[in-house]
Structure formats: C-alpha cells, structure tokens
Amino acid sequence: MSMILLIEQALNGLQFGVMLFVMAAGLTLVFGVMGLINLAHGSLYMIGAFAAATVAGLTGSFLLALAASLAAAAAAGAIVEIAVIRRLYARDHLDQVLATFALILIFSEGTRWLFGSFPLFLDTPDWLSGPVELPGGILYPAYRLGIIGVGLAVALGLYLLISRTRLGIRIRAGESDREMIAALGVDISKLYTLVFALGAALAGLAGALVGAIQSVQVGMGEPVLILAFVVIVIGGIGSIKGALVASLLVGLTDTMGGFLLPIAFAQVMEPANAMLLGSALASMLIYILMAVVLIVRPSGLFGVRS
Amino acid sequence: MIAEKHLNWLIAALLLAVPVCAWWFGEIYTVTLATRVVVLALAGVGLNLALGAGGLVSLGHAAFFGVGGYAMGILASHGQNYDPILTEPFLIEGTKSMPVIWLVAIIAGGLSALAIGALSLRTSGVYFIMITLAFGQMFYYFAISWPAYGGEDGLSIYVRNGFPGLNTLQPIQYFALCYVLLIAVLLLCARLGASPFGLALNAVRQSAPRVETVGLSPLRLRLTAFVISGAITALAGALFADLSRFVSPTMFSWHTSGEIMIFVILGGVGRLYGPVIGACLFILLEHWLGGVSEYWQLFLGLLLLGVVLFARGGVIGVLTRKEAGHG
Numbered sequence: 001m002s003m004i005l006l007i008e009q010a011l012n013g014l015q016f017g018v019m020l021f022v023m024a025a026g027l028t029l030v031f032g033v034m035g036l037i038n039l040a041h042g043s044l045y046m047i048g049a050f051a052a053a054t055v056a057g058l059t060g061s062f063l064l065a066l067a068a069s070l071a072a073a074a075a076a077g078a079i080v081e082i083a084v085i086r087r088l089y090a091r092d093h094l095d096q097v098l099a100t101f102a103l104i105l106i107f108s109e110g111t112r113w114l115f116g117s118f119p120l121f122l123d124t125p126d127w128l129s130g131p132v133e134l135p136g137g138i139l140y141p142a143y144r145l146g147i148i149g150v151g152l153a154v155a156l157g158l159y160l161l162i163s164r165t166r167l168g169i170r171i172r173a174g175e176s177d178r179e180m181i182a183a184l185g186v187d188i189s190k191l192y193t194l195v196f197a198l199g200a201a202l203a204g205l206a207g208a209l210v211g212a213i214q215s216v217q218v219g220m221g222e223p224v225l226i227l228a229f230v231v232i233v234i235g236g237i238g239s240i241k242g243a244l245v246a247s248l249l250v251g252l253t254d255t256m257g258g259f260l261l262p263i264a265f266a267q268v269m270e271p272a273n274a275m276l277l278g279s280a281l282a283s284m285l286i287y288i289l290m291a292v293v294l295i296v297r298p299s300g301l302f303g304v305r306s
Numbered sequence: 307m308i309a310e311k312h313l314n315w316l317i318a319a320l321l322l323a324v325p326v327c328a329w330w331f332g333e334i335y336t337v338t339l340a341t342r343v344v345v346l347a348l349a350g351v352g353l354n355l356a357l358g359a360g361g362l363v364s365l366g367h368a369a370f371f372g373v374g375g376y377a378m379g380i381l382a383s384h385g386q387n388y389d390p391i392l393t394e395p396f397l398i399e400g401t402k403s404m405p406v407i408w409l410v411a412i413i414a415g416g417l418s419a420l421a422i423g424a425l426s427l428r429t430s431g432v433y434f435i436m437i438t439l440a441f442g443q444m445f446y447y448f449a450i451s452w453p454a455y456g457g458e459d460g461l462s463i464y465v466r467n468g469f470p471g472l473n474t475l476q477p478i479q480y481f482a483l484c485y486v487l488l489i490a491v492l493l494l495c496a497r498l499g500a501s502p503f504g505l506a507l508n509a510v511r512q513s514a515p516r517v518e519t520v521g522l523s524p525l526r527l528r529l530t531a532f533v534i535s536g537a538i539t540a541l542a543g544a545l546f547a548d549l550s551r552f553v554s555p556t557m558f559s560w561h562t563s564g565e566i567m568i569f570v571i572l573g574g575v576g577r578l579y580g581p582v583i584g585a586c587l588f589i590l591l592e593h594w595l596g597g598v599s600e601y602w603q604l605f606l607g608l609l610l611l612g613v614v615l616f617a618r619g620g621v622i623g624v625l626t627r628k629e630a631g632h633g
Contacts, residue, residue: 097363226439290437291425
C-alpha cells in the first residue's frame, strides 16, 4: 500500500464528504427552521443534475449548466413549498414523510417521462478535465479538487449568511421562536419559501457537480439522500456545523473503509475472503458509526436535546 | 356510513370470496394477485402495530421484510441443494418445510427488531424515522455486497416450499395458507390491543411521562411492540419470497419500507384492517394504473399526496367518518 494511494483515497473521501455537506446543509436547515422532514430533497438533487445535463447539452457551457442547476432546483423547491410543503408544517412527521415520499414518486416518474430511462451524461469542462500535480508528486483530477473547493466555499458562504446577514438573523430567529418573529413583522411564509428554495438550490448544485463524475439518471438522489440523513443524524439535526463535521466524517469513513478494510483483513486471512468480508463490512461502516454516535450522544454530535 | 366492525367483516369476506370465485372460473392470475395482497397486508399489519398502536414511525421495516425473505431464501437454497448450512461445530441443514422457515423468519425478524429497536428507541421523533431508515439501508447494502447468497442478483428457489398435507404449488392452496395466517395475526393483534400490554402501549403513544409515573417503562413497552411488529413483518417477508420464489436485495430497499407504510396510511393508521384495505387498494392501483400508463407511479404519488393532505384517517376513516383510528 503506497502513501500516494492513501492520500488519493483521503482526497476522494474529502470530496465525497464535501458533496454530502452541500446536500445535508439544506436538509438540516429546513428541519431546523421549519421542523420539516423532507424525503424529496433527493429529487431536488436529481432535478439539478438533469437541468445541468440539459443546458450543458444545449450550450456546451459548464458554468451555464451549474447556473441552470441552481435555478431549476431553487424554482422547483419554491413551487413545491408553496403548493405542498407549506400545508405540512403543522402536521406530524408521519404526514410529512408520506407527502414527501409521494413527491419522490411524482418527481422520479415525471423525470422518467420527460427524459426516458437512459442515463444522461454531463462532461467535466475542458479547463478542469486534466490532473493537477499536488505537492509530493500526487496527480489528482482537477475537477474533484474543484468540487472540494466549491463545497468549502458553500460552507463558508452559509456560515457568513447565517451569522452576518439580516436573512441569517431571521433564519436563526425562526429556528428558536417562529411566533415571535412573525409578531415582529417578518413575513414568515416568505422566509420559509426562501429557506426551502435555498436548500433546494444547494441540493441541485450538488446534483450537477456529482452528475459530471457519475451519470445523470432517475433515482440518483436516493442513495445520497439517505447518506445525508445519516450525516444530519450524526451531526445533530438543525446544526450546520454538525452537518459539516459529520459529512466529512462520513465521507472519509466510507471511502477509507472501503479501501483499508480489505487490506486490513488480508493480513489475517486469505485475500479472496478478506476482499469479501472487507467490502461487506465497509458498506455497513457508516451505519455502525451512526449507531455508535447515537449510543454516546442520542441527539447527535452538535444537536440540542429538544 | 357503516360501523368499522362490519366493514372489517366485509373486507375479510371479500378478500376470501374474490380469489375463490376467480379460482372457480380458472382466473389463476387473480388468485396470485390476491395472495400478493394478503402477504403485503400482513407486512402492513406488522408495521401498524409499531406505527398505529405504538406511534413509532419506522421507515426501516423493509429490513424485517427482507430478513424474513432471506431466511426463506437461505434455508431453501441449502435445502434444495442438499448442502448443509453448517457442519462445524454441529450440523445445520437447510429445509424446504414452510413451518420451520416461518419459525426461523419470525425469530430472525424479532431479533433484528430487538437490535435495531434497542438502538433506535434511544431517540424519538424525526431522529427515529431517519435512524430506522438508515438501518434498513445498512441491511440493503449488506445484502448487495455479500455474494454468498446471490448478492445484487438475488436468489432463486426453483420449487415452492412445502407445507404438511397441502400442495402449495396450487395457487389457491397457497392463498388459503396465507389468508389463514393473516386472519390469525389480525386476531392476535386484536387481542393484543385489548390486553394490558396493548392498553399500556396506547397510553405510551399519548403520553410517555404519565405512563412512567404509574411505574411502567415506556422503553420496554415500545421495544416489545417493535419486536412483535418486526417478527410479523418478517413472516410476511418469508411468505412473499415463497410467493415469487425469489429473494433479492430489493426486499430491503427503502422503497419497500415506504410501500409498507403506504398500505397502512391508505387504509388508516391504527385501524386493525387498515393495512388490509390499503394493500388491496395499492395492488389494484398498481394493476389498473400499470395497465393504463407506464408511469403509473406518478398517479400513485398524486393520489397519495391527496390522501395525506385531504383524507386524514385513510379509507376506513372516510368510510366510517371517524377522525382518528386510535381511541
């Protein structure tokens, strides 16, 4: 096992984690402010990817594609919030789960109807397609480095938005007491639509960025959605800082586990069995991590007991 | 408007009469469809115990459904190849006998529910939903990455397992078997609901602190309900696997959890026969809409959205005009 390979895998884990963060940030924000569990967050991720693939196919510009993913997902988010989600805030979680599950069916089948069942492809832009040489002679794809950069920028942007702007003050106020800020004259339903659209736009961005590495297809959002749930459960629901820490933890655990466990098992058993057992265990590793975190801290790493 | 008790009798009678008539007229496909309804209803009845009576919104019941399915798949695949599961330290052989398979499925489902429940019940509300979902996915990914029993491709069983004295290859006989099990479990659930345990569980759902002050442990009550619920769903999984003679990781997928939950909601949460009528409706919709359009799930989604937003209490709630299923 070479050092270079190890660092490469760590970077892959970081890239994966950062993308999970962009996905999970919206989910945790929506839960923190509106108290809504949104299973359809993965559909917004898918919408972002499809919008990006379509625009990239028409114009050939990757940046335009990214802008399209943000716009399409934000618009879809705002429409869904006004048409459906708004009626669910006062309902219990069961109703929210079901209604958003219904939204997944609608979005997935609608997309299949519009685009067909075959995956679309979104190419990485030329100016990011080659590898970059990192210190120590490591060659790493520029595009993946770019994703890490975008993810960290989103984290910083969210931090500034929430701690430094008027909108951020309102979001924090909405988290702690929604009646009070409504009484102070803030249009709470507009704020909710805005927060939901913001979360949706982030999910769409994540979908477009990941869509260029993997393929763009119906159902692509669901595995990521569940990982994002794991992330926000580990981090503590409603906490953006928790989401950041947990997504990096989950990204690194998943990637490094898949890489290291078979190697570790190979030290004590024959390679074929080690590969089998290692990869089977690695696929469960983040759930085990989640279980451990919950045993130690039932409300997540940065969660507040409600 | 009709009373819920009479409606239940009507549903049970129709569910028996339709396949028997279909069999009489040689419509074997309808018999198979009805068996599907019965088996999926059983899975829903399992979930309903946790969801309706216990108020535990589990989005991971596919785990138990799949465990039941794989209990059948593993035992029967060893049974059909005459290849023992274990030789050391003692001999464990596969089997093609349904009662044994059911027992193993129930025990395996109950044990998985005990493990998942013990961890998940430390939390509540939205955490509980997400954690059960995540544990379900853990089973899903394990089933995909563990190649011994087919991995992603699943596992085929060539001949349906046997039940002493019956020819289970006859669709109507297999239907009768599943139907009897469903009715037995429904009776059991009705008894449970009226027992001290059921009443205490009902109280826990409404106010856990009050139950605690009278000296009962909410955690223990919930965990017991969760384990029974998991065991019933696992039994349904074993029956489902035997119906299609095939098990695959799809049984573990969270769409399965979502569908089982849809049965319960469509029919009416906390109603004894809610999952039965929900499963009937779901399968009929799948059958009819599936014939109309390739994109039938789009319409299913719209319908479900309509039920959640406008028809609270599900179909039984609408038919009997009572708001909530639980008293």
